[in-house]
Amino acid sequence: MLRIPCPYCGPRDHAEFDYGGDATVVWPALDDTTEAWVEALYFRDDPKGPHRELWRHARGCRLWLIVERDTVTHEISAAHPAHPGMADEVTAQSQAETPSA
Amino acid sequence: MKRYSVFALARNAMSYHQGWERAWRAPEPKSEYDVVIVGAGGHGLATAYYLAKNHGVRNVAVIEKGWLGGGNTGRNTTIIRSNYLQDESAALYELSRGLFEDLSQKLNFNIMFSPRGVLMLAQTEHEKRALKRTLHATRLNGVHTEWAEPSKVKSLCPIINDSADARFPILGGLWQPRGGTARHDAVAWGFARAADDLGVDVIQNCAVEGVDVQGGRVVGVQTSKGAIRCKKLGIVVAGHSSVLADMAGFRMPIESVALQALVSEPIKPCMDIVVMANTVHGYMSQSDKGELVIGGGADGFNNYSQRGSFHHVEETVTALVETFPIISRLKMLRQWGGVVDMTGDRSPIIGKAPVEGIFVNCGWGTGGFKATPGSGHCFAATIAQGEPDDVAAPFSMGRFAEGRMIDESVAAAVAH
Numbered sequence: 001m002l003r004i005p006c007p008y009c010g011p012r013d014h015a016e017f018d019y020g021g022d023a024t025v026v027w028p029a030l031d032d033t034t035e036a037w038v039e040a041l042y043f044r045d046d047p048k049g050p051h052r053e054l055w056r057h058a059r060g061c062r063l064w065l066i067v068e069r070d071t072v073t074h075e076i077s078a079a080h081p082a083h084p085g086m087a088d089e090v091t092a093q094s095q096a097e098t099p100s101a
Numbered sequence: 102m103k104r105y106s107v108f109a110l111a112r113n114a115m116s117y118h119q120g121w122e123r124a125w126r127a128p129e130p131k132s133e134y135d136v137v138i139v140g141a142g143g144h145g146l147a148t149a150y151y152l153a154k155n156h157g158v159r160n161v162a163v164i165e166k167g168w169l170g171g172g173n174t175g176r177n178t179t180i181i182r183s184n185y186l187q188d189e190s191a192a193l194y195e196l197s198r199g200l201f202e203d204l205s206q207k208l209n210f211n212i213m214f215s216p217r218g219v220l221m222l223a224q225t226e227h228e229k230r231a232l233k234r235t236l237h238a239t240r241l242n243g244v245h246t247e248w249a250e251p252s253k254v255k256s257l258c259p260i261i262n263d264s265a266d267a268r269f270p271i272l273g274g275l276w277q278p279r280g281g282t283a284r285h286d287a288v289a290w291g292f293a294r295a296a297d298d299l300g301v302d303v304i305q306n307c308a309v310e311g312v313d314v315q316g317g318r319v320v321g322v323q324t325s326k327g328a329i330r331c332k333k334l335g336i337v338v339a340g341h342s343s344v345l346a347d348m349a350g351f352r353m354p355i356e357s358v359a360l361q362a363l364v365s366e367p368i369k370p371c372m373d374i375v376v377m378a379n380t381v382h383g384y385m386s387q388s389d390k391g392e393l394v395i396g397g398g399a400d401g402f403n404n405y406s407q408r409g410s411f412h413h414v415e416e417t418v419t420a421l422v423e424t425f426p427i428i429s430r431l432k433m434l435r436q437w438g439g440v441v442d443m444t445g446d447r448s449p450i451i452g453k454a455p456v457e458g459i460f461v462n463c464g465w466g467t468g469g470f471k472a473t474p475g476s477g478h479c480f481a482a483t484i485a486q487g488e489p490d491d492v493a494a495p496f497s498m499g500r501f502a503e504g505r506m507i508d509e510s511v512a513a514a515v516a517h
């Protein structure tokens with residue numbers, strides 16, 4: 001069982017997240033070659049060890065994260081927001097929504 | 102090889118069973134082989150056996166980093182069936198199921214093939230339609246399956262909850278009477294012993310650490326017991342396929358994830374068939390020891406840890422309790438996991454690798470035990486001839502680029 005440190009919500013249980021796969025995949029341009037698309041769609045490094053991967057905090061803030069996890073030890077060395085700039089926006093929003101006491 | 106028989110048993114009883122010979126040798130690796138197979142799981146061992154038996158290729162080594170059969174071969178829930186939807190799969194899995202029928206005799210090793218029947222439950226209207234489609238497809242492919250109405254389901258497996266107001270009611274089932282189980286370890290041991298007898302070196306506790314490629318051609322492997330040269334290399338390492346491919350300098354359309362299973366404490370015989378409930382993601386059979394053997398879905402994220410997540414165990418048994426209320430008070434005895442090699446279309450990859458002389462057999466994911474003899478049979482032909490045989494040909498790695506998927510994921514969400 002993993003515990004993923006969501007940068008927005010703090011450490012949360014694995015069961016709150018959905019997996020999004022390898023985060024290092026670079027999607028080719030729409031008119032790129034078949035080979036490039038086949039590589040991106042199906043072929044993976046699938047490393048035994050450190051892996052950069054996508055997780056979505058589906059039963060939490062619902063945002064996508066990039067997580068650095070070791071596929072053997074499950075040690076998570078980092079979890080970043082997948083979309084730069086999103087963190088600030090979310091923080092600003094939640095501050096605006098907080099009812100004044 | 103001294104044959105096993107009732108007479109051998111009697112003869113050895115005279116000497117208090119002290120005189121049995123070892124089932125296979127423990128050879129040191131030679132410096133060169135015609136074919137090196139990496140991975141002494143069922144598939145690797147079957148490949149070596151059929152190379153020697155059917156193709157006369159006997160200068161073969163099977164190299165295993167741990168003990169033979171200690172990977173997924175010794176960790177699976179042993180379901181054997183061939184009721185697959187696609188034509189290519191039906192050919193492959195039915196070849197394999199057929200080979201199981203007399204494998205004990207062929208190998209002179211009791212692999213305990215038990216064609217007790219496999220029942221796939223339909224618990225939603227959608228699933229019923231999908232399974233009926235599979236039923237018709239399998240019949241067209243000459244695979245014997247039948248439709249079981251709810252009353253037949255109940256008579257086949259009386260411990261199933263057939264109440265009409267169950268959350269997932271029983272709407273029928275796809276019944277393959279000649280499906281079943283076999284003893285997984287015995288399959289590995291039987292192939293190892295028979296291959297050894299034909300001259301194959303099974304080398305255990307020897308990890309392959311590098312693949313030597315010269316001018317685009319494989320020339321050997323680096324192992325923890327030194328370098329071994331080879332003319333051809335077969336990679337049959339299941340969840341470690343991407344790791345071996347990386348050593349040889351190519352990538353695979355594979356992701357490795359954990360799949361786990363569990364057994365209950367042993368109880369008296371209560372079910373004599375295999376039941377799969379794909380809608381709720383669980384399946385169950387009873388072992389000869391009386392344990393209920395239970396499996397479910399894969400963990401769903403890249404994982405080389407050979408352990409499963411605990412919440413998956415919980416999910417699987419929660420799902421099964423409604424269909425099998427009898428299990429609600431049982432204790433779990435053991436739980437374990439294996440690293441399985443998943444492809445995008447949930448079908449295996451059998452064929453040539455992008456490096457000359459290297460052949461791959463992998464991608465069996467959550468369901469390759471049933472394919473062990475068939476896989477070895479067609480992979481041996483592929484290695485011996487240098488080109489895939491008719492059964493193996495559709496399963497080439499090239500199918501991903503050609504858009505020729507052999508899609509079994511829709512037909513069988515969990516299935517093993």
Ligand SMILES: Cc1cc2nc3c(=O)[nH]c(=O)nc-3n(C[C@H](O)[C@H](O)[C@H](O)COP(=O)(O)OP(=O)(O)OC[C@H]3O[C@@H](n4cnc5c(N)ncnc54)[C@H](O)[C@@H]3O)c2cc1C
Pocket residue numbers: 139140141142143144145164165166167168169170171172173174175176177178179180181307308309310337338339340341360361362396437438439440441465466467468469470471472517
């Ligand atoms: C929990 C679970 C339940 C399953 N249930 C079913 C089922 O009911 N029915 C079914 O049909 N299938 C089932 N499967 C799938 C099935 O177990 C596999 O598809 C099948 O056993 C694969 O066999 P194999 O010989 O290819 O792999 P393995 O048995 O895993 O053999 C590969 C071998 O390669 C070795 N190896 C790896 N790296 C190296 C290296 N660098 N050097 C040397 N050796 C190496 C490993 O140690 C291993 O022994 C299940 C799997 C699991 C995990």
Ligand SMILES: [Zn+2]
Pocket residue numbers: 006007008009010057060061062063
């Ligand atoms: Zn969050």
